[in-house]
Amino acid sequence: MLLGDEAIAQGAIDAGISGAYAYPGTPSTEIMEYIMNSNDAKDKHIRTGWSANEKTAMEAALGMSYAGKRVLVSMKHVGLNVAADAFINSAITGANGGLVILAADDPSMHSSQNEQDSRFYGRFAMIPILEPSSQQEAYDMMIYAFDISEKFEIPVLIRIATRLAHSRAGVEQHTSREQNEIRLPSEPKQFILLPANARRRYKLLLRNQAMFEEASEKSSFNVYFDGSDKSLGIITCGIAYNYLLENFPDRDIPNPILKIDQYPIPRNLVEKIYYSCDELLILEDGYPLVEELLKGFLATGKKIKGRLDGTLPRDGELTPNIVGKALGKEFEETRPIPEIVKGRPPQLCKGCPHIYTYEALNDSLLEYTRGRVFSDIGCYTLGALEPFEAINTCVDMGASITMAKGAADAGFTPAVSVIGDSTFTHSGMTGLLDAVNDNSSITVFILDNATTAMTGGQKSSAYGKIEDICMALGVGKDHIHVIDPLPKHHDVNMEIFKKEIAYEGVSVIIPRRECIQTVARRLKMAKKIKEVHATK
Amino acid sequence: MKRDIILSGVGGQGILSIANVIGLAAIEAGLHIKQAEVHGMSQRGGDVQSNLRISDREIASDLIPKGQCDMILSVEPMESLRYLPMLAPEGWLITNNKPFVNIPDYPEMEDVMKEIESIPNNIAIDADRLAKEMGSARSANMIVLGAASPYLGIEIKVLENAIKKLFKSKGENVINLNLKAFGMGKHIAEKKADETVSS
Ligand SMILES: Cc1ncc(C[n+]2csc(CCOP(=O)(O)OP(=O)(O)O)c2C)c(N)n1
Ligand code: SF4
Numbered sequence: 001m002l003l004g005d006e007a008i009a010q011g012a013i014d015a016g017i018s019g020a021y022a023y024p025g026t027p028s029t030e031i032m033e034y035i036m037n038s039n040d041a042k043d044k045h046i047r048t049g050w051s052a053n054e055k056t057a058m059e060a061a062l063g064m065s066y067a068g069k070r071v072l073v074s075m076k077h078v079g080l081n082v083a084a085d086a087f088i089n090s091a092i093t094g095a096n097g098g099l100v101i102l103a104a105d106d107p108s109m110h111s112s113q114n115e116q117d118s119r120f121y122g123r124f125a126m127i128p129i130l131e132p133s134s135q136q137e138a139y140d141m142m143i144y145a146f147d148i149s150e151k152f153e154i155p156v157l158i159r160i161a162t163r164l165a166h167s168r169a170g171v172e173q174h175t176s177r178e179q180n181e182i183r184l185p186s187e188p189k190q191f192i193l194l195p196a197n198a199r200r201r202y203k204l205l206l207r208n209q210a211m212f213e214e215a216s217e218k219s220s221f222n223v224y225f226d227g228s229d230k231s232l233g234i235i236t237c238g239i240a241y242n243y244l245l246e247n248f249p250d251r252d253i254p255n256p257i258l259k260i261d262q263y264p265i266p267r268n269l270v271e272k273i274y275y276s277c278d279e280l281l282i283l284e285d286g287y288p289l290v291e292e293l294l295k296g297f298l299a300t301g302k303k304i305k306g307r308l309d310g311t312l313p314r315d316g317e318l319t320p321n322i323v324g325k326a327l328g329k330e331f332e333e334t335r336p337i338p339e340i341v342k343g344r345p346p347q348l349c350k351g352c353p354h355i356y357t358y359e360a361l362n363d364s365l366l367e368y369t370r371g372r373v374f375s376d377i378g379c380y381t382l383g384a385l386e387p388f389e390a391i392n393t394c395v396d397m398g399a400s401i402t403m404a405k406g407a408a409d410a411g412f413t414p415a416v417s418v419i420g421d422s423t424f425t426h427s428g429m430t431g432l433l434d435a436v437n438d439n440s441s442i443t444v445f446i447l448d449n450a451t452t453a454m455t456g457g458q459k460s461s462a463y464g465k466i467e468d469i470c471m472a473l474g475v476g477k478d479h480i481h482v483i484d485p486l487p488k489h490h491d492v493n494m495e496i497f498k499k500e501i502a503y504e505g506v507s508v509i510i511p512r513r514e515c516i517q518t519v520a521r522r523l524k525m526a527k528k529i530k531e532v533h534a535t536k
Numbered sequence: 537m538k539r540d541i542i543l544s545g546v547g548g549q550g551i552l553s554i555a556n557v558i559g560l561a562a563i564e565a566g567l568h569i570k571q572a573e574v575h576g577m578s579q580r581g582g583d584v585q586s587n588l589r590i591s592d593r594e595i596a597s598d599l600i601p602k603g604q605c606d607m608i609l610s611v612e613p614m615e616s617l618r619y620l621p622m623l624a625p626e627g628w629l630i631t632n633n634k635p636f637v638n639i640p641d642y643p644e645m646e647d648v649m650k651e652i653e654s655i656p657n658n659i660a661i662d663a664d665r666l667a668k669e670m671g672s673a674r675s676a677n678m679i680v681l682g683a684a685s686p687y688l689g690i691e692i693k694v695l696e697n698a699i700k701k702l703f704k705s706k707g708e709n710v711i712n713l714n715l716k717a718f719g720m721g722k723h724i725a726e727k728k729a730d731e732t733v734s735s
Contacts, residue, residue: 001559001569026575167572167587167598168559245596320601334603335620338651340643342614346547346582347638456575 002171004164005030007135008074008102011142013040015098016177018069019047021057023426024455025076026111027165028104032074033458044179050452052461053397053426054079058086058101065099065155066191068183070146074102077118078396082427084121090155091125092193092201096185098146099155104165107285107317113377113396115315117286122157122263126205128212129157129263130221131238135169137261141221143175148215152208161285163317164239213264221261224269229254233277235270236260237290239318240283246320247327265290274302281326282306285318348382353449353513356485358383358390361416361445364497368414374407376400376428378420378454379515380447391418398427405431405440413441414501421462422452429469432506436474441504446470448482449515457518470508479507486513537567537689538591540600542619545611546636548580553702554609554681555588560698561690562590572598581638583615590689609684611677612636613648613660620655629655630684630725632676634664659683661724667717675717682721686729692722 002010009031012020020041022032035041036048047064051057054075061073073083080087080103087101103118122129130145132138138160145156189197216222233256236244241259245251258273260266274280274294279302282291291306305311311326312318321331348355358380365372375381375391376399383390393403400417408415419428424446435442446466452458462469470480479500483493500507541558543551555571562569572587587600602621607628610616616631623629629652635645652660663679678699685695699718703711 001563001571003573030575163572163598166575167570169570169595169598170563170568239598242596242598246601319599320597324601332603335623337620338617340614340647340651341617342639342641342643344546344581344583344615344639347580349580 001168002135002139003030003166003168004132004135004138004160005104005166006034007139007171008142008158008160009034009038010171010173011139012072012100012146013038013044013046014139014173014175014177015143015146016070016179017046017072017146018097018179019061019064020072020074021051021061022074023051023054023057023079024452024458025054025079025104026455027106027162028074028076028079028102029455029458030165031072031102033456050458050461054083055086058083058090061099061101062086062090062093065095065097066185068097068185069180070098070150072100072102074104076112077103077105077116078112078114079103080118080121081116082397087121087155088125089193091127091205092198093191094153094201094205095149095155096153096183096190097180098149100142100145100149100158101155102158102160105159105161105286107161110162113394115286117289118157118159119263119289120287122159123289125155125157126209127154127157128152128215129159131159131261131263132164133236133239133241133259133261135164135167135171137221138164139171139173141261143177144221152211152215154205154208154212159238161239161317163285209264213267216262216264216266217268219262219266222266222269223259224272225253225257225259227254227256230256230277231279233258233273233280235273235280235282235290235294237284240285240323243318243320243323244283247324247329260290265293270294277302279303279305281311283312283318283323283326345385346382347385348379349516351516352379353485353511353515354380354383354447356487357445357447357511358388360485360490360493360497361418362388362390364494364501365416372407372412372414373416373418374400374404375418376420376423378423378447378452379449380418380420383418396427397423398431401428401431401435401442401444404442404444405435405438408440408442409438413504415442416501417442417444419444419446420453421446421448421450421466422458422460424466425460425462425469429473432470432475432508433473435506439505442506443501443503444506444508446508446510448510448512449518450512451515451518453515453517457515457521466510475506475508479503479505480510481508482510482512484513485511538589538593539607539689540605541588541590541607541609542585542600542605542622543588543609544583544585544615544619546580546615546638547582547584549584549611549636550677551584551586551611554611554677555586556702557678557681557695557698558588558590558688558690560701561695564694564697565690567592567690568595570595570598583618585615585619607684607687609680611663611680613645613652614643617648617651623655626657628657628659628684628687630659630680630687631661632663632680633660634662634676659725659728661721663721666720670713670717670720672713672717675714678714678717679721682718682723683725685718685722686725
């Protein structure tokens with residue numbers, strides 16, 4: 001029984017990767033965690049570990065591919081925004097050793113800021129995309145993805161969504177491949193994207209589109225099922241296929257179905273279903289990518305139903321019921337949620353070090369007008385909720401420092417940023433450099449809980465380095481303070497907070513105390529180890 | 537045979553231990569399984585749920601269709617009600633009735649119980665108290681699972697084996713406590729079934 005994420009990880013190991021790179025992000029985190037904990041991967045000396053951010057992960061992966069080895073890089077969908085520069089350009093350089101990029105989308109935003117659809121990135125880069133519909137397919141596709149990546153010398157994007165990433169099912173393992181030897185690209189200038197080379201490489205990429213499309217036509221992952229009821233043809237992408245099947249317990253679907261799990265979109269197969277049916281229904285999780293393409297701007301062809309015409313909701317993930325309704329099924333009224341049931345939002349853990357920091361921060365800002373706290377993404381984003389209501393923004397990783405800087409530059413001072421340790425080394429450092437270079441009047445709170453807590457407590461790249469980094473970026477030594485976020489130090493802490501918030505320049509305050517979840521986990525591990533030794 | 541089950545509770549209450557037992561048992565019984573878990577937020581205290589599907593036929597969707605869920609298995613009473621739109625008309629609602637109060641507007645327990653009892657097939661047990669009396673406060677979830685066991689479509693022996701497997705590394709004592717808790721829950725469910733039949 002493997003999670004979709006784990007099936008991907010095992011598939012990559014079995015496909016013969018030499019390394020995996022990632023930055024944590026729901027719902028992709030378990031991929032790297034699985035490889036890190038896999039004895040199989042250890043025996044094979046597969047490189048694992050968390051990168052500082054998705055861009056550094058993507059670039060390291062590209063380097064491993066350059067050296068001829070197979071490599072997986074995984075991230076959540078918004079991580080691909082961070083890695084986009086390297087990602088798009090990797091389509092121009094092409095791959096040497098098999099290079100697979102996994103992006104995990106989060107339609108319905110279970111734990112994300114948006115529900116962007118990574119298939120658009122794949123199309124933008126003009127590379128093949130695979131979108132598994134089941135855990136088994138996810139495993140199988142990894143092997144196949146590395147095959148086509150090496151055959152076509154191109155990076156391959158795998159797109160999954162939360163429901164596959166975080167659902168378990170039985171998976172059969174069937175491959176175990178040796179790793180590649182180090183072997184440099186046959187074309188020595190392939191990776192030098194000077195305009196002259198880049199133009200040549202781009203033309204090659206354009207020429208290769210036909211080849212990628214042919215692979216889609218022939219792919220065993222793209223399947224045409226004929227049906228007798230030609231009044232409607234159904235195209236499904238990825239897991240949408242499962243929701244269609246779910247509506248037919250005996251699997252007796254009367255309509256022709258085209259199941260698309262590999263892109264570029266297979267033109268011949270699409271033409272076949274288009275011309276043999278009166279109307280089409282497109283079922284895809286995420287944005288209406290296929291639907292929009294088939295419909296066309298002028299929508300002059302046959303009727304295409306989906307998210308754009310209201311047959312399906314425009315946003316949010318698909319479910320069996322939503323798909324059933326689109327097929328005209330009537331559902332009986334179900335019981336409502338009783339009115340007495342109240343919302344139960346996630347909260348900072350009891351004893352979380354962020355709690356004191358927010359209470360003290362609120363206190364120290366009492367003398368100013370509100371709206372000055374620019375925050376970021378992590379457990380500490382919960383400071384937006386009651387009882388703290390301590391922060392005013394949360395946009396993308398790193399934006400706390402730069403947005404505070406922009407507001408300060410506008411004359412809105414003091415401006416305060418609140419950022420986690422992992423987020424700081426992910427994308428905060430460069431913004432701090434901007435602030436130092438401009439001597440912007442901001443106070444940056446780097447909440448150092450010694451881990452990447454939000455995503456489950458992964459190692460933070462910032463560990464043990466924060467003060468040195470701030471100093472090296474040019475923050476004055478006298479304006480860097482490490483404090484212990486506990487009520488018993490309140491008087492000392494308030495003095496520092498107030499002084500630095502009033503200071504006209506860049507200051508950094510580092511409340512340092514470990515996340516209680518990782519402390520608990522450490523103690524549990526220690527106890528276990530002791531027990532093992534005791535029984536020996 | 538198919539059972540679509542929603543497991544619910546509050547983050548940190550350990551609903552996945554229940555999912556794991558049912559999952560292991562289903563494998564031993566040769567059934568197909570899909571289990572959509574909750575991951576991500578490490579913080580505690582928010583509502584969590586997991587979709588667990590077992591069937592002797594291949595399962596298509598990772599998500600249970602609305603109104604077709606055979607059982608809501610909850611370790612917190614108010615949370616058991618959050619998923620009522622998913623429950624089939626004849627479905628079971630089985631829950632620990634010990635409230636986990638971490639919000640200011642938690643409803644009156646009396647009202648919560650009224651809603652639970654309005655579901656024709658319901659079992660609400662004070663698993664926390666029973667587990668404590670048994671001397672194993674951490675086994676409350678196994679009592680709840682025990683209460684569900686007559687309706688899971690899996691042999692009791694197979695479920696017990698799964699408990700043994702799951703707690704194997706924790707030693708004989710922990711296994712026995714959990715088996716005892718499981719048995720206690722099962723007994724309560726059976727007693728309730730008898731009462732319903734005779735009244
Ligand atoms: C580009 C991007 N990558 C990853 C994530 C997922 N993510 C959200 S918060 C977070 C890390 C938070 O760690 P830290 O800053 O140390 O704060 P903590 O949760 O420990 O308080 C991650 C990885 C994201 N939202 N955006
Ligand atoms: S997981 Fe750690 S950082 Fe996050 S809320 Fe809990 S104690 Fe705080």
